Amino acid sequence: MMTESNKENREDLPIGVFDSGVGGLTVVKEIMNQMPNERIVYFGDTARVPYGSKSKDTIVRYSRQIVRFLLEQNVKAIAVACNTASAYAVPEIEAECPVPVIGVIRPGAKTAVEGTKNGRIGVIGTRATISSESYTDYIRQIMPEAKVYGQACPLFVSLVEEGLWEDPVTDEIARRYMASLIDRKIDTLIMGCTHYPLIRKTIGRAVGSDVLLVNPAYETARELRKMLETRSLITKRGYELGSPVPQYRFYVSDMAGQFQRFANSIIKYGILAAEKIDIYKYSAEPL
Amino acid sequence: MMTESNKENREDLPIGVFDSGVGGLTVVKEIMNQMPNERIVYFGDTARVPYGSKSKDTIVRYSRQIVRFLLEQNVKAIAVACNTASAYAVPEIEAECPVPVIGVIRPGAKTAVEGTKNGRIGVIGTRATISSESYTDYIRQIMPEAKVYGQACPLFVSLVEEGLWEDPVTDEIARRYMASLIDRKIDTLIMGCTHYPLIRKTIGRAVGSDVLLVNPAYETARELRKMLETRSLITKRGYELGSPVPQYRFYVSDMAGQFQRFANSIIKYGILAAEKIDIYKYSAEPL
Numbered sequence: 177m178m179t180e181s182n183k184e185n186r187e188d189l190p191i192g193v194f195d196s197g198v199g200g201l202t203v204v205k206e207i208m209n210q211m212p213n214e215r216i217v218y219f220g221d222t223a224r225v226p227y228g229s230k231s232k233d234t235i236v237r238y239s240r241q242i243v244r245f246l247l248e249q250n251v252k253a254i255a256v257a258c259n260t261a262s263a264y265a266v267p268e269i270e271a272e273c274p275v276p277v278i279g280v281i282r283p284g285a286k287t288a289v290e291g292t293k294n295g296r297i298g299v300i301g302t303r304a305t306i307s308s309e310s311y312t313d314y315i316r317q318i319m320p321e322a323k324v325y326g327q328a329c330p331l332f333v334s335l336v337e338e339g340l341w342e343d344p345v346t347d348e349i350a351r352r353y354m355a356s357l358i359d360r361k362i363d364t365l366i367m368g369c370t371h372y373p374l375i376r377k378t379i380g381r382a383v384g385s386d387v388l389l390v391n392p393a394y395e396t397a398r399e400l401r402k403m404l405e406t407r408s409l410i411t412k413r414g415y416e417l418g419s420p421v422p423q424y425r426f427y428v429s430d431m432a433g434q435f436q437r438f439a440n441s442i443i444k445y446g447i448l449a450a451e452k453i454d455i456y457k458y459s460a461e462p463l
Numbered sequence: 464m465m466t467e468s469n470k471e472n473r474e475d476l477p478i479g480v481f482d483s484g485v486g487g488l489t490v491v492k493e494i495m496n497q498m499p500n501e502r503i504v505y506f507g508d509t510a511r512v513p514y515g516s517k518s519k520d521t522i523v524r525y526s527r528q529i530v531r532f533l534l535e536q537n538v539k540a541i542a543v544a545c546n547t548a549s550a551y552a553v554p555e556i557e558a559e560c561p562v563p564v565i566g567v568i569r570p571g572a573k574t575a576v577e578g579t580k581n582g583r584i585g586v587i588g589t590r591a592t593i594s595s596e597s598y599t600d601y602i603r604q605i606m607p608e609a610k611v612y613g614q615a616c617p618l619f620v621s622l623v624e625e626g627l628w629e630d631p632v633t634d635e636i637a638r639r640y641m642a643s644l645i646d647r648k649i650d651t652l653i654m655g656c657t658h659y660p661l662i663r664k665t666i667g668r669a670v671g672s673d674v675l676l677v678n679p680a681y682e683t684a685r686e687l688r689k690m691l692e693t694r695s696l697i698t699k700r701g702y703e704l705g706s707p708v709p710q711y712r713f714y715v716s717d718m719a720g721q722f723q724r725f726a727n728s729i730i731k732y733g734i735l736a737a738e739k740i741d742i743y744k745y746s747a748e749p750l
Contacts, residue, residue, distance in 0.1 A: 223511070224511050225516075229512075229721075230509075230510060230717050230718065231717050231718050234510045237743075330621070331621055331622070331625055334617070338617055338618055344635075345635055345636060348631075348632055429521075430518050456747065
């Protein structure tokens with residue numbers, strides 16, 4: 177494990193990003209694009225994935241363990257890349273954590289409000305994310321008159337992870353999930369799970385080309401940048417190839433090899449290694 | 464929590480059964496049918512489900528925690544109802560555990576060998592179960608000349624849990640998974656995941672009516688009975704409706720309500736309540 181030098185500037189510390197598994201890499205990809213000089217420490221909870229079918233209590237416990245691990249890695253800020261963890265655990269973590277925290281829900285909600293013309297917004301996500309009604313709450317804070325329609329799409333994650341990104345089966349399942357949203361005449365759809373942008377084309381075909389698709393990952397990276405700028409936490413350092421300091425570090429709680437294969441299909445960056453760590457040793461109690 | 468009286472006869476203690484989630488209830492159902500006087504304590508690890516995509520190390524850790532919980536419930540024997548946990552953790556647990564342990568793999572392998580005529584046996588299961596080659600190992604111990612062909616069917620669990628038991632999408636996915644097994648001219652197919660018997664008809668249509676389908680849950684209950692008889696551990700007590708001792712107790716690590724709904728669709732018995740317990744407090748170290 178790398179230990180940070182004490183004399184290192186706070187703004188040069190890495191950004192911590194976590195997810196229930198591999199999906200959060202879509203957020204990492206956006207951070208890499210929008211802030212190429214920032215270092216990133218990523219944690220994917222592959223030993224306990226998925227979060228989307230689990231309770232708030234369990235998701236908060238798991239998230240606290242991960243935040244403790246990331247703080248030990250001396251991160252300057254934490255991005256919760258998982259929609260389910262953002263919906264259920266960000267309020268707790270924000271209140272407890274000594275470094276700034278950002279989730280994907282608020283940025284996604286904001287973009288949807290900016291994009292809608294008829295005020296009818298659809299949200300798709302895991303069962304837990306939809307039940308939480310977090311997107312609805314944030315949207316209504318900005319646009320009280322908005323109509324928000326949630327639709328859980330529990331099969332999408334498995335279909336994406338099995339690689340059926342362009343497949344008649346995924347098309348058929350997408351048509352079923354989108355039917356009620358089409359009936360509601362939504363003009364904007366939030367893809368409220370990090371896996372969904374990977375089947376963006378399928379979702380677009382099913383919901384119709386007139387509907388604006390919102391990818392919270394993109395907007396989260398933008399909001400994270402603003403947050404770091406406001407707090408003078410943007411690094412001024414540049415990084416060069418072959419630098420002795422690893423710019424990106426990836427950790428998982430299980431199956432490092434499989435993570436690496438899937439990761440490379442998402443970020444196309446060449447993840448050199450993912451390291452398995454013992455997440456169970458971190459306390460799940462409030463920080 | 465109920466505590467057992469010390470003067471209670473050993474054979475009247477409950478049987479412990481565990482699974483990664485709800486699927487193991489297919490084994491419970493068989494135990495209820497075949498040994499209606501036996502008490503059962505069931506644990507479903509719904510906070511960490513599924514096991515089928517996780518590593519041996521993680522599955523062994525989780526299984527040890529569960530065994531500790533079941534031993535605290537004073538069980539007389541343990542049935543590992545999950546194929547993945549049976550494949551990866553039964554050898555360790557058998558060696559460490561003070562009460563007899565049975566998994567689903569050995570009974571399933573035995574039935575397949577008894578059923579095959581051409582010695583060509585297919586096995587379907589999670590990625591972890593198929594990678595472990597446990598069914599292959601047990602089959603070859605009894606029938607060294609057998610040809611065993613494994614096929615991971617990772618989408619089946621999600622499709623079953625989403626209720627698509629009779630659905631064109633499940634038919635299409637089943638056809639794809641079965642194609643290579645049909646090419647291999649298998650005459651016997653082990654349904655090596657507790658969820659699969661719930662889509663037995665779909666699997667049967669896809670693989671062809673000439674292929675014998677083996678449900679290890681049935682055979683595991685039969686073997687468990689034999690094991691208990693051999694060790695004089697079969698209860699002689701009868702139970703009556705309204706008995707003060709709860710005959711069946713169900714515990715989960717998360718989402719007790721959802722478990723109950725799905726459970727009732729499997730056992731059709733009326734599970735009165737499932738209780739959530741804190742599985743994290745049990746050590747994952749060797750017993």
